[in-house]
Amino acid sequence: ITIGQKSVAWPTDRAYVYISRLDQLNVIGRFETGKSVTAPITYWPPLFYAASQDGYVYALDETKGTSAWRYSLGEVLRQPAVAIDDSVYAIPETGGMIALTADTGRERWYAPQVEQFLAASPHRLYVVDGRRQLVILDRNSGAPVSSLPLYDLSMRLTNTQNDRIYLANETGKKECEPESAQDIPSEKN
Numbered sequence: 001i002t003i004g005q006k007s008v009a010w011p012t013d014r015a016y017v018y019i020s021r022l023d024q025l026n027v028i029g030r031f032e033t034g035k036s037v038t039a040p041i042t043y044w045p046p047l048f049y050a051a052s053q054d055g056y057v058y059a060l061d062e063t064k065g066t067s068a069w070r071y072s073l074g075e076v077l078r079q080p081a082v083a084i085d086d087s088v089y090a091i092p093e094t095g096g097m098i099a100l101t102a103d104t105g106r107e108r109w110y111a112p113q114v115e116q117f118l119a120a121s122p123h124r125l126y127v128v129d130g131r132r133q134l135v136i137l138d139r140n141s142g143a144p145v146s147s148l149p150l151y152d153l154s155m156r157l158t159n160t161q162n163d164r165i166y167l168a169n170e171t172g173k174k175e176c177e178p179e180s181a182q183d184i185p186s187e188k189n
Contacts (some may be wrong), residue, residue, distance in 0.1 A: 028065035
């Protein structure tokens with residue numbers, strides 16, 4: 001279940017996404033996707049975003065319970081579509097990340113070889129590529145800015161709340177790194 005400002009949304013294994021108002025016990029929208037939505041639904045006001053195994057990212061209006069737009073990536077989507085500010089980022093199972101406008105679903109740019117979204121700052125995106133490197137992308141263009149190997153840090157968490165990058169290895173060593181220009185202190189253990 002994903003909670004929005006006015007509604008909640010949840011997927012089913014039968015290729016439906018339901019939307020219900022928070023203040024009422026009735027469903028205001030039942031939206032059919034081509035295949036199951038197994039990734040968590042994400043939210044950025046006023047839309048819910050569902051990444052479906054049919055290869056589409058669906059944007060659903062939280063107050064009307066209807067589709068605002070959909071975009072086909074042509075490949076199975078198992079990771080959630082990440083919505084931050086005016087963009088939605090989607091990564092198909094075969095890799096590569098596409099940036100879409102949050103309100104219309106228009107394609108902004110494509111970054112090849114991306115396998116996981118980690119975090120975002122006002123000007124940068126932090127992702128993992130197919131060579132298991134941390135790659136820093138320019139948020140406006142998707143162009144690579146820098147990269148560094150992750151070595152044994154095989155546990156990587158997606159963070160949509162701030163610019164902190166959460167990494168850990170199998171023995172419990174963890175790293176939490178914010179962008180250097182931010183005033184949030186770093187945590188290391």
